[in-house]
Amino acid sequence: MKIYNVMHYGAKGDGKTNDAFSIQHAVDDCAKNGGGQVILPSGYTFYSDSVRLRANVDLHIQKGAVIKATGNIDGYIRPNKLINDPKTALIGNPVTGKPSFVFIYAYEADNCSISGGGTIDANGHAFVQRKDKYYVTGDFYPRPTAIYVEKSNHIAFRDFTVVDAPFWTLHPAGCDDVLIDKIRILNDLDVANSDGIDPDHCSNVRILGCHITCADDCICLKTSKGNSEYGACENIVIDGCTLVSTSAAIKIGTEGVGDFRNIIVSNCVISRSNRGISIQIRDGGNVENVSYSNIMIETRRFCPDWWGTAEPIVITTFNRDENTNSGTIKNIRFFNITAKGENGVLIHGNADNIIIEDVVFENCRIELTKTSKWKCGLYDLRPCLDWGVESYDNSAFFIRYAKDITIMKTKTSWGNPCDSYKYAIDAQNVENLELIRFDGHALSPLDGDFKFNNVRLVEADK
Numbered sequence: 001m002k003i004y005n006v007m008h009y010g011a012k013g014d015g016k017t018n019d020a021f022s023i024q025h026a027v028d029d030c031a032k033n034g035g036g037q038v039i040l041p042s043g044y045t046f047y048s049d050s051v052r053l054r055a056n057v058d059l060h061i062q063k064g065a066v067i068k069a070t071g072n073i074d075g076y077i078r079p080n081k082l083i084n085d086p087k088t089a090l091i092g093n094p095v096t097g098k099p100s101f102v103f104i105y106a107y108e109a110d111n112c113s114i115s116g117g118g119t120i121d122a123n124g125h126a127f128v129q130r131k132d133k134y135y136v137t138g139d140f141y142p143r144p145t146a147i148y149v150e151k152s153n154h155i156a157f158r159d160f161t162v163v164d165a166p167f168w169t170l171h172p173a174g175c176d177d178v179l180i181d182k183i184r185i186l187n188d189l190d191v192a193n194s195d196g197i198d199p200d201h202c203s204n205v206r207i208l209g210c211h212i213t214c215a216d217d218c219i220c221l222k223t224s225k226g227n228s229e230y231g232a233c234e235n236i237v238i239d240g241c242t243l244v245s246t247s248a249a250i251k252i253g254t255e256g257v258g259d260f261r262n263i264i265v266s267n268c269v270i271s272r273s274n275r276g277i278s279i280q281i282r283d284g285g286n287v288e289n290v291s292y293s294n295i296m297i298e299t300r301r302f303c304p305d306w307w308g309t310a311e312p313i314v315i316t317t318f319n320r321d322e323n324t325n326s327g328t329i330k331n332i333r334f335f336n337i338t339a340k341g342e343n344g345v346l347i348h349g350n351a352d353n354i355i356i357e358d359v360v361f362e363n364c365r366i367e368l369t370k371t372s373k374w375k376c377g378l379y380d381l382r383p384c385l386d387w388g389v390e391s392y393d394n395s396a397f398f399i400r401y402a403k404d405i406t407i408m409k410t411k412t413s414w415g416n417p418c419d420s421y422k423y424a425i426d427a428q429n430v431e432n433l434e435l436i437r438f439d440g441h442a443l444s445p446l447d448g449d450f451k452f453n454n455v456r457l458v459e460a461d462k
Contacts, residue, residue: 002036004029006046013044015068020049020075023067030057035111040065040118049075053106053114053149061160063117069103069144071126076101076144080226095193096255097226099171101144106152113156114147122146124166128191134303136215137192143167150227153177161186165194169214173200174230180207187214189246189302196243198222201230201258209240215306217278218243220251223258223285232259241268246302248278248314254383256285256327263290270297275308276339279329282320282383286327292334299341301374309378309389311346312339312366317355318348318384328355337364340415343394344368346379349401354431356402361410366396369415377420393422395451396440403431412440426451434458 004026007013011022023046026038035056040046042064049070053059061067070076080098103122106112114120127143128136143166149155153176161184162169169185172178180197187194196212199205200222212218219241221233233252243249249270252260270276276297279287299310308314313334317326329349339345344366349356370376376394381387392398396412399405405427412424424440427433433455442449 002030002033004036004038006038006040011046013046015045015047017047018049018070019046020051023048023051027051027054027057027059031055040067042118050077050102051104052077053104053109053112055109056111058113058115061114061116061118061120065116065118066121068121069123069146071123073101076103077105079105079107079148079150095142096224099145099148100142102148103144104147106149109149109152111154112149112152113158114160115156115158116160118160120146120160120162122162122165122169124164124187124191124194127166134190135192135305136188136190138166142193145171147171148173150174156181157183159183164188166191167193168195168198170196171198171200172202173227174202176203178202178205180205180210182209184210185212185214189213189215189244191215195220199233199236200224201227202233203231204235205237207238207241211242213244216245216247217251218245218249220248221260221263222255223260224255225257228257232261234259234261236263238265239267243268243270243273245273245275246306247308248275249273250276251278251280252287252290253280254282256281256283258285259288260285261288265292265295267294270295273299274302274306274310275299275314276312278314279316279332280314281317281327281329283324284327287329288331290332292337294336297337297339297341299339299343301342301372303374307380307382309380310342311344311379312341313337313345315347315356315359316381317350318381318387319350320383321385326350326355330357332359334361334364339365340367340369342368342370342372342376344396344398347399347402347405348381351401354401354403358404359402360406360408362408364410366410366412367415368394368396368421370418371416376418393420393426394418395423395426397425397427399425399427399430399433401429405430405432406434406436407438408436410438414443417443422447423451424449427455428453430455432456432458
């Protein structure tokens with residue numbers, strides 16, 4: 001493999017000099033000569049404007065090396081070609097478009113990769129300001145994405161750390177054959193929109209052995225409107241990850257104009273998160289064939305600024321607005337899930353069209369226990385046309401407008417009580433709810449274990 005050391009191209013690595021020209025020159029030479037490895041050597045901090053990766057180039061950040069993003073917004077690549085005026089680029093661009101600003105960027109760069117053991121410092125606090133003691137946001141939106149790779153196949157991200165992202169951290173879009181292996185993302189838990197990994201219209205993705213701490217979603221599958229020229233988000237494996245989030249640890253949606261299918265999530269530990277697993281469909285895309293297994297979930301309320309009220313598992317589909325009909329969710333499997341937190345499982349579909357179907361819980365344990373100072377007795381249905389954060393008694397399973405729901409060999413329990421904790425199952429407008437060897441009781445013996453309204457119960461075997 002040909003090696004290109006950025007120090008040989010004039011990089012200083014002193015943390016002050018802008019080394020973008022030297023790094024980019026090394027990348028371009030590497031690509032021009034058929035590919036190889038561009039090395040940022042250990043012991044140096046490379047302050048830099050945006051860098052564009054090329055096909056067949058491995059950007060190798062050695063352990064002990066840091067590449068730090070510029071704090072000057074004019075130093076960023078701007079993939080969103082709809083924005084021509086740099087002044088208007090700073091405000092009002094919707095998150096549904098392509099990124100407005102990117103630190104490490106690649107387009108049509110097959111076989112590109114980032115590796116090493118070093119650190120990408122995304123310099124997020126150059127672009128945010130504190131709203132209150134729980135929440136930090138910026139004065140323009142969206143802020144820079146740390147890594148954005150579009151329309152590039154056979155790509156890999158291995159063994160490096162990203163810290164302090166001001167917006168989404170790793171965003172592959174329209175890519176096939178994506179390997180994300182043993183990376184760390186360490187973002188502050190109060191920086192809004194600092195998602196960890198967001199595969200967008202991507203196929204054949206493996207996310208393995210990662211540790212992610214971030215505000216907003218740790219791992220979020222998307223089919224965004226801005227990249228709607230690409231296909232479904234499909235054939236995804238997420239395995240062996242440890243995750244902490246102030247939103248959802250693992251999510252499908254909410255940007256979902258295209259379909260999601262054939263997804264396996266296994267052997268993960270979710271802790272100190274506002275939500276655990278979430279499927280949120282608000283656009284026309286459909287979700288089908290998703291399996292979650294061997295997952296530990298711990299949830300708690302963080303603060304009301306964040307979506308979620310400590311639901312360990314959420315499955316919802318609502319129309320985003322009056323011009324949008326949300327998609328269907330079907331064939332979802334949960335096996336060997338242990339959840340402990342301040343709320344229970346939420347399943348809620350459209351009243352006009354029941355489009356959540358064929359959901360199975362097997363060998364699951366759900367415990368509700370109050371741990372934070374924040375109010376309980378709430379479910380968060382945002383974003384959608386007609387709903388918001390709604391007041392309901394919290395139950396281990398809260399189900400509305402769904403069909404063919406099976407709960408088998410599953411147990412619910414109560415820990416530290418809250419006044420709003422009530423039933424094992426609260427179900428309304430459910431067609432074919434099947435309980436097989438279900439063990440669950442109301443918190444108070446004065447309440448019935450179940451609250452059913454317009455529920456067709458297939459079998460109740462306790």
